[in-house]
Amino acid sequence: MSFITRGFSGRSRERDDRLPPGQTLVHDFPVLSAGPTPDVDTADWEFTIRTESGEHRWSWDEFMALDIEDVSTDIHCVTHWSKLGTSWRGVSLDTLFADVETEQEYVMAHSYGGYTTNIPLDELLDGKAWIAFEFDGEPLDPEHGGPARLLVPALYFWKSAKWVRGLEMMDQDEPGFWEQNGYHLHGDPWKEERYW
Amino acid sequence: MQHLDGNSLAGPLAEFFAFDVTTARARCNGCGEVAELARAMVYRSDAGAVVRCGSCGQVLATLVESEDRAWIGFSGVSTIEVRRAPASS
Numbered sequence: 618m619s620f621i622t623r624g625f626s627g628r629s630r631e632r633d634d635r636l637p638p639g640q641t642l643v644h645d646f647p648v649l650s651a652g653p654t655p656d657v658d659t660a661d662w663e664f665t666i667r668t669e670s671g672e673h674r675w676s677w678d679e680f681m682a683l684d685i686e687d688v689s690t691d692i693h694c695v696t697h698w699s700k701l702g703t704s705w706r707g708v709s710l711d712t713l714f715a716d717v718e719t720e721q722e723y724v725m726a727h728s729y730g731g732y733t734t735n736i737p738l739d740e741l742l743d744g745k746a747w748i749a750f751e752f753d754g755e756p757l758d759p760e761h762g763g764p765a766r767l768l769v770p771a772l773y774f775w776k777s778a779k780w781v782r783g784l785e786m787m788d789q790d791e792p793g794f795w796e797q798n799g800y801h802l803h804g805d806p807w808k809e810e811r812y813w
Numbered sequence: 814m815q816h817l818d819g820n821s822l823a824g825p826l827a828e829f830f831a832f833d834v835t836t837a838r839a840r841c842n843g844c845g846e847v848a849e850l851a852r853a854m855v856y857r858s859d860a861g862a863v864v865r866c867g868s869c870g871q872v873l874a875t876l877v878e879s880e881d882r883a884w885i886g887f888s889g890v891s892t893i894e895v896r897r898a899p900a901s902s
Binding site: 648649650652653654694695696731760794795797798799800812813 | 860863870877879883
């Protein structure tokens, strides 16, 4: 039997290996926005995927009839906070892209209110991204992107566009809103891809 | 999200401009409104500041700061008018 414990001070010096470099654990949910919070009624909400060959469109009712998944994941904001084990419900991008044929490899996410962000398509598929409409068992609060936001946990959280209304396929990677204004084109938290 | 008025830009931008940006007038290339930046709407968060036209809400300018760099964008401004000090006689 060992009488040596790690103790409080020893433990605090140890780094949680779920935290990417330069990140600090938080327990609240800070709000970051580039403008006013859009008031989007689910009766008016729609989601589109636009490709070189046409447009796929879902109303809120059609969207809610799709396969809905529970998601538990860590999220990492470029402003140095991380939350571990957050709980979401949403529709996988794999489900939404099941009937979408495209040769284009890059995506621009568009939001109600005008926000945009760019993501390579292969980082949205294979269980890596969702359109989420619940957080912690409650409908997603408008300040956090409700009625629905993109959820791409493997990238910094500015890529998880709030108030998402559609995805536009692109031949080439092009910068979205923050990416044009100083933030990294890709945004991998494990590589600290924060800025240009 | 609550916004501040453009006067809140005075401190953050004083480091980068030799004149008082808040009294400069800028033309919004969305609606054409010409107004002092002090009258713009500023949405500040830890990610950066987004300056929006007080008339139409379009993004006029952005300010992003890291520890060693800053990015100042004027994507929605076509022209800035800067007042000169009166010539002394």
